[in-house]
Amino acid sequence: MTQDVKRPRQLSQVKDHVQQRFGDVAANYRASRVHASGADLDLMVDAVDLDRNMHVLDAGCGAGHTSLAFAPLVDRVVACDFTAAMLAQAQALARERGISNIATQLADVEDLPFPARSFDLIVTRYSAHHWLRPLRALAEFRRLLKDDGVFLISDIMAREDYAQDTFLQTIELLRDPSHVRDYRVSEWETLLAAAGFRSEALMRFDLELHFETWTRRMATPRQNADMILSLFKGAPADVRGAFGLREAAPAGDFSVTITRAGNR
Numbered sequence: 730m731t732q733d734v735k736r737p738r739q740l741s742q743v744k745d746h747v748q749q750r751f752g753d754v755a756a757n758y759r760a761s762r763v764h765a766s767g768a769d770l771d772l773m774v775d776a777v778d779l780d781r782n783m784h785v786l787d788a789g790c791g792a793g794h795t796s797l798a799f800a801p802l803v804d805r806v807v808a809c810d811f812t813a814a815m816l817a818q819a820q821a822l823a824r825e826r827g828i829s830n831i832a833t834q835l836a837d838v839e840d841l842p843f844p845a846r847s848f849d850l851i852v853t854r855y856s857a858h859h860w861l862r863p864l865r866a867l868a869e870f871r872r873l874l875k876d877d878g879v880f881l882i883s884d885i886m887a888r889e890d891y892a893q894d895t896f897l898q899t900i901e902l903l904r905d906p907s908h909v910r911d912y913r914v915s916e917w918e919t920l921l922a923a924a925g926f927r928s929e930a931l932m933r934f935d936l937e938l939h940f941e942t943w944t945r946r947m948a949t950p951r952q953n954a955d956m957i958l959s960l961f962k963g964a965p966a967d968v969r970g971a972f973g974l975r976e977a978a979p980a981g982d983f984s985v986t987i988t989r990a991g992n993r
Contacts, residue, residue: 769883772932773852774798777879783849786873788838788866789856793819793831799852800828807848809834809841838866846875854883858901858911867924880926886933887911893971900960903953904944935973 773795783803787796790808792815800806800823808819808831816833823831836842838853839862851870860866870880885901887894887910894913901908912920914930921928944954961974968974 767936768934769932769936770795770798770854773854773881773883774802776881776931777850779803779850784847786841786843786848786851786870788841788851788853788870789859790819790833791815791856793822795852795854796831797822797826797828799850800831803850804830806831807834807843808832809836809838811835811837838869841869841873843873845872846878848873848878849875850879850881852881855885857882857884859907859909861909863912863920864923867920867926871925882917885911885936886917887913888971889913889915890967890971892965893968896960896964896968896972900957903957903960904949905947937973 779799779802781802781804783805785796785799785803785806787793787799787806787808790796790810793808796806796808796819808816810816810819810833813835816835819831820833823829834842838856838860851874857863857866874880885897887897897911898908901911914933918928940954940958944957949957961969964972964974
């Protein structure tokens, strides 16, 4: 089982690095088509019977695209992120679209400043692979949800195969040193159960990412991008097949699995 083992000083250093990295590239995430739309975002909105009385927490909201998808359908959304620059992008997008029921909150998912049972729904999308202590985050979500509340997660999921798992974590770290881990579906099932959730994987699909866009969004250093391309070219056949790496793709297009899990 995945354990939360980092020491306080290590945690502080890593979290400072996360804030710096994402502060520098926040505008890129506001413009990202991958984050602004997608089959997983549509499914998240459709997965719960939303109503105008609901209070929703978007944990690790980034530039606010998920908050914007839910806001027109509920009473209130709190867009929460660890990086002030990301929250500024979320606020700007909400103003652009004339959406007034999104509040922003600067906070760590491990220590959220809300009373117990504050939310009907908690959502998180493309954020969990940055959580240093996922069990603590899940415990916070459990505390904040009403008794009949729902937690929805969408994120990149590692393969159960060890070689494919290692390949994914390696390219993720080369692209973004603040990356912690893309968890396997089996790991999420264990983590969610430990936090008191009953989980259900609702959807898995391949998300095709264009290499240059993917690395540019995170301002990946050129030498790191070259190392990733080298790994693509040298990957064994089963890894290439699992990630959809194509010889004909000049920029190194590839696909990753995204799983959306719903919890009641």
